[in-house]
Amino acid sequence: MxxxxxxxxxxxxxxxxxxxxxxxxxxxxxxxxxxxxxxxxxxxxxxxxxxxxxxxxxxxxYTFLDTVPRGQNIIRICKTISCYMAGKDKIVRAIEKKLRIKLGETTPDNRFTFLATNCIGWCHKGPAMLINDKVYTELTAEKAVAALEEYL
Amino acid sequence: MTKTDIINEHTKKVNLIFEDCNCWDIIDKVLSMPPDAVLSDINASGLKGRGGAGFPTGLKWKSAKEQPSNERFVICNADEGEPGTFKDRQILHERAHKVFTGMTLCAHTIGNVSKGYLYLRAEYNDLLERLQKDLDEFNEGLKARNFPFTINIISGSGAYVCGEETALLDSMEGKRGEPRNKPPFPTVSGFKGKPTVINNVETLVYCTMIMLIGPEEFLKLGTKDSRGAKVFCISGDADVKGIYELELGMKVDEFVELFGDGDTKAVQVGGSSGHCVPRKKFSETFLGFEGVPTGGSMMLFNSSRSMYHVLHNYLEFFQEESCGLCTPCRIGCQQLLRGIEAVKRGEKPSTYLDELIAMARTMRIASKCGLGQSVPNPFISIVENFREEIIY
Known part of the structure; x- marks a missing residue:
């Protein structure tokens, strides 16, 4: 190539x-x-x-250097304790449903890869996730889905 | 008085980190002082590192200064990865100038420093653009003063262990972020083998403020072993969450009274690598170096939480973030996790927990760096205080 x-x-x-x-x-x-x-x-x-x-x-x-193919946008949801207690599982389910993939997978159109990551430093405003470099905090299922729409 | 009023009283008493100040006045004053005088001010303040380990800052600077070399480095450790800690991000967002100023003061003090680096974790990349802009202005300002020092930002790539200072150095040198053997300490042989001071973001801001208000004012705050104030990050089951600068030496019960939701059963002090303080010990535990030291993380748990799940989450974290270089940490983290799972499932007797505690103690002695050495902190404090929650 x-x-x-x-x-x-x-x-x-x-x-x-x-x-x-x-x-x-x-x-x-x-x-x-x-x-x-x-x-x-x-x-x-x-x-x-x-x-x-x-x-x-x-x-x-390094976690942020991937050696397997990834989609155009990488979603990294925080799975560490504070976000876990704030209900990140619900957010994971909402995103899985919206994208029709499981955590760890990439959408067939290659637009999104959905990963879990360790603490991203928004413990007081969990659940939190990164899409590429951008931070989304105090997520609800609706807010998470709306965030994805920005990249569709 | 409402809780908010009391919290406001506390935070009004100390406002060093987030208060705006004219950094160039401080720099001009310090650059006109002999380096030894700056060092003696930092020493006199009793400031200890705010990243978690609590090494006396003045001593660190002195050690690098005394190491003969024609080139030294100053590094700001902004690889804030400890779960429950998010203060450095806020400081860099609001008061980056004060951080750069702290680095400049250090450069002047230890001498022969032409380059400084700020190592920013990848999770904070959204700060990069603005930080770079602030930094460009700052570097221009230094140039205008004919002070031969420039600061650069280096990005991490998502590795908790790189917050360990020697792993950070290897990462900066383009290698895997694996901790080095100590000694030699970074102040003797650091970045590219040169004497290097590595300070946490918050520590550098306190250096800036000590040079502004004088060490005497700083000494008035805190206790004998824990001078000054500290930025606390409050998360979990708390009525009041967020970032608060408080005087050191508060007791946990006082803290829980202010921030808790009235049903706090345990506080994890110092993040996942810190200690878990159960309710019965709230009244006897100090927040400071004579009690439980903390890098700032305060996670509160109420009685609806299973401490098994909390510990399980911590151990999963450590198992993933262990760099894998030394056996006690690599295998230890895995086995502690598997061990509590086996006890929970009833495959191992409850006495197996004692064997796990013994192994954790071995990890404390035998692990190479602070990561493996501190996994026993949460493990032992949670298992000893919440044994029945782990078993049943």
């Missing part, structure tokens, strides 16, 4: 190929591609002149 090669080359030429830039490079590729494919990881390794295993090791360590 020459596009990926070009994308990686462009990003690396901006950040520089120093080892400390690996994380920003992985983040930038993820921003464009939604996930890090084997091809992307290989190209990054090549551009930075380090081993593929090294790049994969770093990529697979």
């Amino acid at each position: 020459p596009q990926i090669e070009e994308l990686v080359r462009n990003i690396v030429s901006k950040t520089g190929a120093d080892r400390e830039n690996l994380l920003p490079i992985l983040q930038e590729v993820t921003r464009h591609e939604r996930y890090l494919s084997e091809e992307a990881l290989t190209q990054i390794a090549k551009a930075m002149d380090i081993s593929c295993a090294e790049v994969y090791g770093v990529a697979s360590f």
Whole structure:
């Protein structure tokens, strides 16, 4: 896939190929591609002149760097204690119903991936979720569905 | 007086973190002071780190300063991942200048610092754009003063363990966020092997304020071992939730009286890695370093909650967030979780909990970093105080 090669080359030429830039490079590729494919990881390794295993090791360590295909929009609902107590299960069910997928899955049209994540720092306003970088708090089933509509 | 009035009384007494102030006045004053004088003010204030571990800030700065090097670094740890903690986000949202100012004061104090970094967790990416704008202005201001120091933002990618300072350093160096062996401590060999001060967001703001009001004023607040105030994050079954700056040294019963819903049976102090304080110990427990230390997280549970579910949620969290590098933490978190599930299902006798507690104690001694070392805090305090809820 020459596009990926070009994308990686462009990003690396901006950040520089120093080892400390690996994380920003992985983040930038993820921003464009939604996930890090084997091809992307290989190209990054090549551009930075380090081993593929090294790049994969770093990529697979971080929750926000996905190494499996993801939809255009990633929903991350908080499952940690305060959001759990505030009723995140109800929100999960509402989103599953709306998107007709289960938690952890991607819609067939590739528009959404629905994931659970650990504490996102909105414990006083749970249940909370992220869609991409945007935060939605004090969710009800209706509010969660309305939030999804913004991306449809 | 209503509860809100009393809370207002308390918060009126201390308003250091969120109060607006002219940071450039503070910077101009401090830059004209000899570094040793700044250090002695920070030392005199008795300020301890507000991220949770409570290491004396002045001592940390001094240690980095004394380490011979032609290059040092200042890092602000904004990888606020502890469940129940959300103060750093609010501080960066409202008062980012005071954080940058704190970093600048540190740079001046320890010397030979040309670069500072703010490590922001990925979950707070929505803050990035505005923060970068504020930072650009700030860096311009420093340039105008001919102070050779610039701050950059580095984004995390979703890993709780990166809040551990040495894991944070590895993450900044483009590696897996796995903790390093200590010693050497970051003040000796930190970012790129250079002496590095890593301070929490709130700690840096207190440094700024100490240089504004003077260490004597700061010393008037709090208790002997816990000087000053602290930003508390209140969540769970509370009538009043949110972020409140309170003087240190309050007792848990006083706290519950103010924020609880009248039916509080337990308070988890310090997030999932902190201690669970049951109702019977509310009156004897201090919020501060001489009692239960806290990074600010206060989660309240009322009698409708099953402490089994609370503990189960914590252990799932730790099992996922353990970096997997050292065996006691990697296997320990899994086994504690499986263990309480087996006891709940009746597959193991209730005495099995004692074996799990013994294993948790081993994790405290044998784990490499603060993550594995602190899993026993919630585990032991919940199992010992709510044993019947775990079993039945």
